[in-house]
Amino acid sequence: MKQTLYLETSVVGAYLDNGEPFRRDLTIRWWEHELSEYQVYSSILVERELERVAEPHRTGYLNLIKPLKTLELVEEVAILADGYISRGIFHRKFISDAIHVAFASFYKIDYLVTWNFGHLANVRKQARIRLFNTAAGFFSPIIVTPEFLVHSI
Numbered sequence: 523m524k525q526t527l528y529l530e531t532s533v534v535g536a537y538l539d540n541g542e543p544f545r546r547d548l549t550i551r552w553w554e555h556e557l558s559e560y561q562v563y564s565s566i567l568v569e570r571e572l573e574r575v576a577e578p579h580r581t582g583y584l585n586l587i588k589p590l591k592t593l594e595l596v597e598e599v600a601i602l603a604d605g606y607i608s609r610g611i612f613h614r615k616f617i618s619d620a621i622h623v624a625f626a627s628f629y630k631i632d633y634l635v636t637w638n639f640g641h642l643a644n645v646r647k648q649a650r651i652r653l654f655n656t657a658a659g660f661f662s663p664i665i666v667t668p669e670f671l672v673h674s675i
Contacts, residue, residue, distance in 0.1 A: 523561075524559065524560050524561045525559075525560050525561070525632040525633065526560060526561045526562075526563065526629075526630075526631045526632045526633070527557075527560045527561070527562045527563065527631065527632065527633045527634075527635050527671075528563050528564070528565070528593070528622070528625055528626040528629070528631040528633070528634045528635065528663065529562060529563070529564050529568065529587070529590065529635050530568065530622045530634060530635060530636040530638065530642065531567075531568045531571040531572060531618075531622075532636050532637040532638045533549060533635050533636060533637055533668060534564075534568065534572060534583050534586055534587055535572075535575075535583065535637075536549040536637050536668075537549050537550055537553060537582075537583070537586055538579050538582050538583065545637060548668060548669055548672070549637075549668050551672075552668040552669075552671065552672055553586075553668075556671065556672065560633075561591070562590050562591070563590060563591050563592070563593050563625075563629070563631060564587045564590040564591070564592055564593070565592060565593045565595065565621075565622070565625050566592060566593075566594070566595050567595065567618060567621050567622065567625070568587060568622075569584070569587065569592070571618065572584055572587065593625050593629050595621075595625075596628070598628050599621065599624045599625055599628045600621070600624070602624035602627060602628055602658070602660060603617065603620040603621045603623070603624040604620075605654065605658065606620040606623065606624065606651070606654065607620055609650075609654055611647065611650045611651060611654060612641065616641050619638065619641040619642055622634065622636070622642070623642070623651055623663070623665075626663035626665075627651075627655055627660045627661055627662060627663060628660065628661075630661040630663075631663050632663060632664065633663060633664050633665075633666055633671065634663040634664070634665045634666070635666055635667070635668055635671065636665060636666075636667065637667055637668070639667075642665050643665050643666065643667050647665075648665050651665075
């Protein structure tokens with residue numbers, strides 16, 4: 523059985539980001555050569571965040587996630603995200619980051635893949651998420667960048 527990935531919005535955004543060529547090129551190579559090794563998920567939140575991007579990138583982004591399985595926003599995901607906020611793991615203005623983690627946690631996704639170092643791919647934040655999830659009886663995904671998952675580039 524393949525390991526599972528949840529692609530957070532910043533990874534999709536990096537695919538077409540001309541402002542960050544290293545990150546873009548690594549993301550494209552990883553996406554095209556290694557993504558198929560995993561069972562890959564996205565969510566309605568990723569879709570909504572990408573719909574707010576201006577053209578011409580919006581269509582390109584939405585086409586990238588179209589083949590991915592979409593996780594449903596169920597009440598438990600919202601409750602878990604609210605728990606992260608109420609415990610101070612995430613500030614309320616970063617609720618979307620809390621929801622991304624809650625999706626990966628609730629659905630027991632092996633890896634949450636992100637380029638968001640400030641709020642997600644951050645060892646202190648991950649430790650707090652792990653402590654909270656363990657105490658609350660939830661799975662804790664490993665939060666990584668695409669670079670961490672590169673095998674053969």
